[in-house]
Amino acid sequence: MKQYNVAIVGTGAVGQTLLEVLAERNFPIKDLKLLATQRSAGKKVSFAGKEYTIAETTEDAFQGVDLALFAGGAASKKFAHAAVERGAVVIDNSSTFRLDPEVPLVVPEVNPEDVKWHKGIIANPNCSTIQMVVALKPLHDAAKIKRIIVSTYQAVSGAGQEAMDELVVQTKQFLNSEKIEPVVFPYQIAYNLIPQIDVFLENDYTKEEMKMVNETRKMFHDQEIAISATTVRVPIMRSHSEAINIETERKLSAAEAREILRHAPGVVVHDNPAEKIYPMPIFSSNRDEVFVGRIREDISCSNGLCLFVVADQLRKGAATNAVQIAELLIKYELI
Structure with a gap:
């Protein structure tokens, strides 16, 4: 199975749950980057038996990344387009792009086909x-x-x-x-x-x-x-x-x-x-x-x-839905 370079942006509750869900669903990760604010940079996080160091989010941090999962917050507005420009597909948990007519808003059980018209960014809906x-x-x-x-x-x-x-x-x-x-x-x-x-x-x-x-x-x-x-x-x-x-x-x-x-x-x-x-x-x-x-x-x-x-x-209302969208991208060969 093909593996992918994945970045997670944000290390709060949603970011931590994203890691849990990725591990549980055995998502095909080749390389993992953990990105956050300067305040969190340098902290250590364990995932799948390995220890990772959180790095500060910058535009160039997305070089070589296939899939960027944004856990929400201000980072999406600042860095999502930069990630796309460097070749990543972005799945965004913030409200930044949800109502943008150029961005699919997707729940896999509801409208999976909408991922097919993405232009680099797919929005995760509000939890409720x-x-x-x-x-x-x-x-x-x-x-x-x-x-x-x-x-x-x-x-x-x-x-x-x-x-x-x-x-x-x-x-x-x-x-x-x-x-x-x-x-x-x-x-x-x-x-x-x-x-x-x-x-x-x-x-x-x-x-x-x-x-x-x-x-x-x-x-x-x-x-x-x-x-x-x-x-x-x-x-x-x-x-x-x-x-x-x-x-x-x-x-x-x-x-x-x-x-x-x-x-x-x-x-x-x-x-x-x-x-x-x-x-x-x-x-x-x-x-x-x-x-x-x-x-x-x-x-x-x-x-x-x-x-x-x-x-x-935190799971279906955020992290799990985002990972399910990523799985759809693989299924439809869109990443």
């Missing part, structure tokens, strides 16, 4: 969008979704390692009746919910909410779907949850939807209310599948369905 479209695309194909209403319950790890550390510290402070002073989040996150993720826009939706709207339409190739999202940060470490309501052109019974989803790639149907079986973050954490349950017909709408969807946003 990824798990939603994996669950909804099979239903969209079966009955055409007209409208989506989604409320998310997003783990603190979606905001990075510092956010995770803040939840641990605040939980201890709360239990010890100590004063809590938020740093990462605008308010206390321990024992609280914050109905804001990212900044508010002119329409009073947050940037995170509009990502779900615009990215879903792009990947479904359907600008007519009516979508409204409310995104909420919750005090758990890992895995995002979503309560989703859809309205379809053709009526889907809960039983038919359940059967469709049982055969959908990347989906685990976890749905038996009588036995208290439904998706929860404790089941999906450190897993790659999207868990779907609480499937029921909407009693307020003749062609409506309700679902509860949970997935690990």
